Amino acid sequence: MSHNTFGHLFRFGTFGESHGPLIGCMVDGCPPRIPLTEADLQGFLDKRRPGQSRFTTQRQEPDQVRIVSGVMVDERTGVQVTTGASIGLIIENVDQRSKDYGEIRNQYRPGHADFTYDAKYGIRDYRGGGRSSARETAMRVAAGGVARKVIPGVTVRGALVQMGPHKINRANWDWAQVDENPFFCPDAEAAQAWEAYLDGVRKAGSSCGAVIEVVAEGVPPGWGAPLYAKLDAEIASAFMSINAVKAVEIGDGMAAAALSGEDNADQMRTGNAGQPHFLSNHAGGILGGVSTGQPVVARFAVKPTSSILTTRQSVDRFGADVEIRTKGRHDPCVGIRAVPVGEAMMAIVLADAYLRHRAQVGDGAPQWPFAR
Amino acid sequence: MSHNTFGHLFRFGTFGESHGPLIGCMVDGCPPRIPLTEADLQGFLDKRRPGQSRFTTQRQEPDQVRIVSGVMVDERTGVQVTTGASIGLIIENVDQRSKDYGEIRNQYRPGHADFTYDAKYGIRDYRGGGRSSARETAMRVAAGGVARKVIPGVTVRGALVQMGPHKINRANWDWAQVDENPFFCPDAEAAQAWEAYLDGVRKAGSSCGAVIEVVAEGVPPGWGAPLYAKLDAEIASAFMSINAVKAVEIGDGMAAAALSGEDNADQMRTGNAGQPHFLSNHAGGILGGVSTGQPVVARFAVKPTSSILTTRQSVDRFGADVEIRTKGRHDPCVGIRAVPVGEAMMAIVLADAYLRHRAQVGDGAPQWPFAR
Amino acid sequence: MSHNTFGHLFRFGTFGESHGPLIGCMVDGCPPRIPLTEADLQGFLDKRRPGQSRFTTQRQEPDQVRIVSGVMVDERTGVQVTTGASIGLIIENVDQRSKDYGEIRNQYRPGHADFTYDAKYGIRDYRGGGRSSARETAMRVAAGGVARKVIPGVTVRGALVQMGPHKINRANWDWAQVDENPFFCPDAEAAQAWEAYLDGVRKAGSSCGAVIEVVAEGVPPGWGAPLYAKLDAEIASAFMSINAVKAVEIGDGMAAAALSGEDNADQMRTGNAGQPHFLSNHAGGILGGVSTGQPVVARFAVKPTSSILTTRQSVDRFGADVEIRTKGRHDPCVGIRAVPVGEAMMAIVLADAYLRHRAQVGDGAPQWPFAR
Amino acid sequence: MSHNTFGHLFRFGTFGESHGPLIGCMVDGCPPRIPLTEADLQGFLDKRRPGQSRFTTQRQEPDQVRIVSGVMVDERTGVQVTTGASIGLIIENVDQRSKDYGEIRNQYRPGHADFTYDAKYGIRDYRGGGRSSARETAMRVAAGGVARKVIPGVTVRGALVQMGPHKINRANWDWAQVDENPFFCPDAEAAQAWEAYLDGVRKAGSSCGAVIEVVAEGVPPGWGAPLYAKLDAEIASAFMSINAVKAVEIGDGMAAAALSGEDNADQMRTGNAGQPHFLSNHAGGILGGVSTGQPVVARFAVKPTSSILTTRQSVDRFGADVEIRTKGRHDPCVGIRAVPVGEAMMAIVLADAYLRHRAQVGDGAPQWPFAR
Secondary structure: OOOOEEEOOOEEEEEOOOOOOEEEEEEEOOOOOOEOOHHHHHHHHHHHOOOOOOOOOOOOOOOOEEEOOOEEEEOOOOEEEEOOOOEEEEEEOOOOOHHHHHHHOOEOOOOOOHHHHHHHHOOOOOHHHHHHOHHHHHHHHHHHHHHHHHOOOOEEEEEEEEEOOEEOOHHHOOHHHHHHOOOOOOOHHHHHHHHHHHHHHHHOOOOEOEEEEEEEEOOOOOOEOOHHHOHHHHHHHHHHOOOOEEEEEEOOHHHHHHOEHHHHOOOEEEOOOOOEEEOOOOOOOEEOOEEOOOOEEEEEEEOOOOOOOOOEEEEEOOOOEEEEOOOOOOOOOOHHHHHHHHHHHHHHHHHHHHHHHHHHHOOOOOOOOOOO | OOOOEEEOOOEEEEEOOOOOOEEEEEEEOOOOOOEOOHHHHHHHHHHHOOOOOOOOOOOOOOOOEEEOOOEEEEOOOOEEEEOOOOEEEEEEOOOOOHHHHHHHOOEOOOOOOHHHHHHHHOOOOOHHHHHHOHHHHHHHHHHHHHHHHHOOOOEEEEEEEEEOOEEOOHHHOOHHHHHHOOOOOOOHHHHHHHHHHHHHHHHOOOOEOEEEEEEEEOOOOOOEOOHHHOHHHHHHHHHHOOOOEEEEEEOOHHHHHHOEHHHHOOOEEEOOOOOEEEOOOOOOOEEOOEEOOOOEEEEEEEOOOOOOOOOEEEEEOOOOEEEEOOOOOOOOOOHHHHHHHHHHHHHHHHHHHHHHHHHHHOOOOOOOOOOO | OOOOEEEOOOEEEEEOOOOOOEEEEEEEOOOOOOEOOHHHHHHHHHHHOOOOOOOOOOOOOOOOEEEOOOEEEEOOOOEEEEOOOOEEEEEEOOOOOHHHHHHHOOEOOOOOOHHHHHHHHOOOOOHHHHHHOHHHHHHHHHHHHHHHHHOOOOEEEEEEEEEOOEEOOHHHOOHHHHHHOOOOOOOHHHHHHHHHHHHHHHHOOOOEOEEEEEEEEOOOOOOEOOHHHOHHHHHHHHHHOOOOEEEEEEOOHHHHHHOEHHHHOOOEEEOOOOOEEEOOOOOOOEEOOEEOOOOEEEEEEEOOOOOOOOOEEEEEOOOOEEEEOOOOOOOOOOOOOHHHHHHHHHHHHHHHHHHHHHHHHOOOOOOOOOOO | OOOOEEEOOOEEEEEOOOOOOEEEEEEEOOOOOOEOOHHHHHHHHHHHOOOOOOOOOOOOOOOOEEEOOOEEEEOOOOEEEEOOOOEEEEEEOOOOOHHHHHHHOOEOOOOOOHHHHHHHHOOOOOHHHHHHOHHHHHHHHHHHHHHHHHOOOOEEEEEEEEEOOEEOOHHHOOHHHHHHOOOOOOOHHHHHHHHHHHHHHHHOOOOEOEEEEEEEEOOOOOOEOOHHHOHHHHHHHHHHOOOOEEEEEEOOHHHHHHOEHHHHOOOEEEOOOOOEEEOOOOOOOEEOOEEOOOOEEEEEEEOOOOOOOOOEEEEEOOOOEEEEOOOOOOOOOOHHHHHHHHHHHHHHHHHHHHHHHHHHHOOOOOOOOOOO
């Protein structure tokens, strides 16, 4: 029953609003004796942090994470490690300007959760969006940092592959480019073009959507489970839980519908590393809900930020028609900062799948190729 | 921990393989005193049943469902109703031909879960696909029939909106057409064209994918919850748990990424039924994870069946390269029979969301428009 | 959300009423490649089966269990093993006499769940007690048989240690005696005395309670977890979920309250098997919610059957006072048949704890004594 | 999967160790619009707080709780209420003396979780007991304060009914006495006698156990559920999760085993308040796992504190025999401070049961007496 909690064996829950004193997170089920320091998490948080270029909100949030429980220094090695206890993570809020939100107190911004929260709860914390604030995703990134330590052989990387209507040229894909532009874009040419495009969007007080691709390499065959614990079902749930996400794809995704059976199914040949060699990866590394050993490839689409400067038609909480125009400091393309969030959610899903696989099957299962 | 179970308060679990004596399902958490008979469920099962046209597998499975627990006749009314106890549902298997599968016993069919199940468990039930068989979805349809009775004000309908590369013309959408062609297609013209197309696919021993759209009308505002219990996250998980699904969209889905903030956010005006009137439904009836009161609109893409007559390259379980060609009785487009399955999963997600909403908020919450 | 399901990673759910066509069970999360046949389960069911002596109900239920899914014969070895899929278990009902229950249709038997089910659900399946029937425990015993196969190094045994007010003499404890009398009593002298006592109870149309002790040997140190996944908390929940149970004790149980700190805490000395040697076992093999490596010892108290021949004061469902006298075939001491049920629940808790321990900690944890 | 979380719909999770900067708690699933301030919780925390008499540990912990999320002031009423979001609760640690624990760093105290934590995790946070510290129970008390607000018609009260071997005289029971002595004892005479007894225990550097009784009045019929969601099973799990608890009883508890069926079953007569009038309450307010409308009565036994001044035999983590004597500031009878903890856990179980009952059955169920 996971209103504010995600995961099964490796799981985390979050609390806190952007205007409150702090946001917090509790990571449960982490294996013991895993080296873990605040510095391990801070790098991922810095990547998500706003205010780093003119293309993200100008709020200044240092997002300094504190680990308040669940670790201790192993006296034999001098290394700080997890103890197996629940790990408390806390980030103080330092730049909340609650007055910015005063005038939308009783008005419902189109495309936001304002109306639906009020409809559900009969009350709405309008200050900074309350629990619907993207600020909550900082805690996901921190928890994702812990998850990465649980699956050290796995590399999880994300990239922006579409901004507004503009897709990258996949032939240009270069992971090294991702850190060279403010968009986490793997195509240097596209990044160049996006800069002008997003400047236009920003100056117009408008916003645009984006598509993020997350790739996990090093996942061995066998993680996930059939039916309702499918690895792809959990990735879909994880990505769709991120603010503003409207679609999730695994491997070829929507495009798979247009393929023929011949083109879609990934053929195999014997390899030389104890795993079959797949001739393609339309499946995105998952078959029947279980990892194949190929890279796990998933994408999600983020809708354009609903906070825009154009006046829009709406209603207020008392039943009157209103015209509304969202001020405040917002991201013209929230998809950019969603990249580290997507990576974190993928890492969390994989850590949880790993532990559950280890639970059911143990470490000693027979492996392909099998003896006759 | 849901290997074989889905849902929280309203939830169901399944067991059984296509070659075994029966498949079964246990529905837990159903409210009491709801009228329920086998006939209520059978209609949905008949819709999913194979062998009804030349476009689905020629297996003959009557799929007669039995309710074995959780109901009794209310003596005052003479109506059979739920008691609040777990509801056992059973379908006998009558047309298993296990010899059909003999030769793929040790070979991994490309695009199937053969390799991944073996990689996970070190053993694989190759007979009829074991738990990866689409036969399991019959139980989802039965459970979905129960779910529909829990939310009687909600109508859940599905339709095929794309077959292979061929999309419907949405201007032609007519729900009445859905039952008039073998494809659950709401566009009579497209259905006509698909017939020839799918005949070609079938005769070539090939297969094609599809896109299914499921629409739920009558969902009031307020179902779902923020963060990790988002209604859309649960729909995504539900749809992605269906065999062969590779993508899930809510509302505008992937296309939302290419919209501007102005075009995407659904504006509102005061209506006259105690709910705002939305001027569009790009959001697919969900904002911030919570229903808006508009129709909930979701789609999923199904990859082409991997069972095709063309010879493909693969490996066997002992590490040898093999050429493989899938015989047996298969669907050229599994997407067709996925329509009632998608409807069922949507109904189950909604029934669960309804009960959880009732738990947290009760029936007496204040409603829009609010008093000042 | 476990109305009808118990456990986390290794878990089972049940459905079915005693008067219906069958009772069923779904075991989820079982590791693959574990040898499992119906014969493995039947022995435990036979132990619980009624009608074996004059001291249990004279209903005749062969309780023949069928495994309908989740197993297959491993072709290399010829041994039937689990596949990792959900295991369906079914027992047909063959001796339901629904007319026996007709006259209590609208009356609430004191001490039974009649009134509370009606109060909760607004409807009550009075036939054979519906879901409150002890018949449901047959499925627990079957699921417990599967659990035992998951933890082959662990021996779980139960015994009746008190019947009515008559306790065994613990100095006489001999496990070999348990199968030599109709009471699962480890004290031959007590068993002798109980025979006369229970004959008196039975002939008077009365009933008596009992205390059952369950001991698990071979549990290694480390199973369970702190706080809300304490091994003892899960045993308490498991035992209290059995019909008619009113108390659960771990180790010294209630008597621990009267001990001094000196007498209660189990001292340790170095042993020679990689585990400390404990000088006593007041703790019942659990400290801080985690197993110590000593035998896990737990007890539960069963109240006397509420179905007795003496006329009692009660009310009916329409609000009238009634005098009620329960006819039908009942156990004078349900505690006897609760012995195999208690064993089963202990095995299930341990199997679940084992898998979760393996998930979080893996197989390669450092072990006592640790290197400096 | 609840290592550090308890409950289903109303649930809470805790993090933090006694020697760290703070302890924290996240309460999820709380209904919205419930008045809630820190003062509402502080009273219960003050009751549990150590250092209030010479009979509890002399640590000074002000235990000032902060609500850091999930509430806001309703502007129409000026009252601070819950928003439906997760509620973060934090208590700073101010009196940790980590050096006190230095010498037991590598030694296992008999009766403590020292060995078992090490055996499980391969590492142990010896500082203040880490997660096994009773300090964690402060967060339970805070969460219990929230739970009480969810079920305002229910009164939950606890009392110490046995200290060491000394039971109260139940004929003297007077709830008003509970706050008049340092033991939460409802029997003024017993409290007097206990003072001398506990002084003796304390001066001897010894410790004693206790039995706590918790009574919930105002619970309507119908809360709880059959089988594995039995109200008594959840109380058993809740109480057994409290540090040092070794037994749980519902109603007559262990004593029920010695009763006859005639004496045990609570007879009923028509009352005049829409509920049957029960002539006794041996059942402790629960039949078949569901509340009867009578007071819910449960007890738990706490073993004597294992921290005593007498030298005890033990082993260290490196495999050597040691003699150990626990210094530091400890409670001679931890059962005293367990009273508010038991109350809190009862309130949490009931709040969760209430929400789940409302989910499945709604508010409009027919009620006894039923129409013909």
